[in-house]
Amino acid sequence: MKLLKLVPDNTNIGFVAMRKWAFALTALLTVLALGATAYKGLNMGVDFVGGLMIEAKFPQNVETDKVRATIGSLGVGESSLQQFGDPKTVQIRLPLPEQGGAGAANAVVEKTRKAMTAQFPGVTFSRYDTVSGKVSGELIQNGVLAVVLAILGIAVFSWFRYEWQFGVSTFVAIVHDVLMTLGFFAVTQLEFDLNIVAAVLTIVGYSINDKMVIDDRIRENMRKYRKMDMKALIDLSVNETLPRTVMTSVTIMLALGALLLFGGHVLRGFTAAMMLGIVVGTYSSVYVSSSLLISLGLTPMSSEKKASKANIAAQAERVGPRDGAQP
Known part of the structure; x- marks a missing residue:
């Protein structure tokens, strides 16, 4: 089993300490991606232009x-x-x-x-x-709608499943991943067709899966270490999940590498999008979304306040108006 460890035990990388650099890099890349998409445009495939x-x-x-x-x-x-x-x-x-x-x-x-x-x-x-031109227009609308609904649905789920800070950070991270993919296709002018839309949706799914693992660990540690500084708690949580994150990313990249070599020209764009998505998705989960929780004001007490409100509501529902009335 030791041969399978890509990350040493007791790793202690200060991810939060680098958050300002990460935020600056993320903002720069996002602006460049938007600029490339607006200036050069996407090389739409026949699926979209007819x-x-x-x-x-x-x-x-x-x-x-x-x-x-x-x-x-x-x-x-x-x-x-x-x-x-x-x-x-x-x-x-x-x-x-x-x-x-x-x-x-x-x-x-x-x-x-x-x-x-x-x-x-x-x-x-x-x-x-x-x-046909009519079909291509419908495909564009359906493709955009699918991506937007996926992002909003995942963000809303994170909002209600955790605290609102998790929902916002999830939304920012996924939008970042999608914009990076669009910018890549604008720069390279690879054909953007329905296969790439499928790749973008897969990237969204991968990113949220990686993000949920880290968020769950953060929530668990918030209940376990209630007096720990939030920066140290997030660093601890990310480092604890880092072996799983790296192993998953490397495994998927190996599979995509084989697909790139033997999948032929038709799958080249899909594979390129997926490989980029794995890289930016891992980066955004580790450096962006987790550190963004601090900027959004998340504290260990946030979890306790939400749990306290839920308990009060549950007790009120159990008592009910009849139980509380005097005979």
């Missing part, structure tokens, strides 16, 4: 200008071409035909395929996608 998407694989490196010229001569509309790491793979986006429906879209795909095969012998086509 249109035709064709993924072509060439036997050798190819210049996108030649591919664009070939497609431009077909008169199928303005094309958008992108390469992601592999210079032999090109993703081609075309607008949907204004008339003709699915039959016209299939005709455009076939026309493009024949022209590309004639111009670039040996080219293969590994992926075709077609999404």
Whole structure:
């Protein structure tokens, strides 16, 4: 079992002492992520913008200008071409035909395929996608709604399950994780599609799981060490849960590493989002949300006050108006 210990016993890292630096770094990264998303925008996939998407694989490196010229001569509309790491793979986006429906879209795909095969012998086509503009708009709304409801639901649960400070710190940490993911995709211009929305929701779930473990330990220690300084109590709680946090993160990263190597191009964006989410989620749980509890005024007495109010309400409910009335 000793070989499995990634964190030594009796670790005593002063996380709270570094909270000002952590808050400053978090604020800076958040501003940069928002700026990148607003300035460069997200490279929305066909799922969200609608249109035709064709993924072509060439036997050798190819210049996108030649591919664009070939497609431009077909008169199928303005094309958008992108390469992601592999210079032999090109993703081609075309607008949907204004008339003709699915039959016209299939005709455009076939026309493009024949022209590309004639111009670039040996080219293969590994992926075709077609999404209408109406469907893409609905997918955007549903994707945003899913993420927002997940964040709000988790924050409200933390608010009622613990003290309000836990709900606020949870909300801040999860929003931070989501914004970091959006900023990453804005900078790298990796395709943002439904797979990435699924990755974001998974990141939210991972972050709240990690956060709940630390929050539970903080609550437990608040009842156990009622006179301990809050900074020392949070440091103690985070250090006690640190082996579990590190082991979980490393295990998931190993699985994601295998997915990145063998999952192919289709899962590259999903895997990249997940790997980033594990890193920022662990960081926000350890350095941001736990230390934020101090700034929000949480004290060991907060738990006692809430428990006292709950006991008074329970006793009043048990007594009732009839039990308390005189015969």
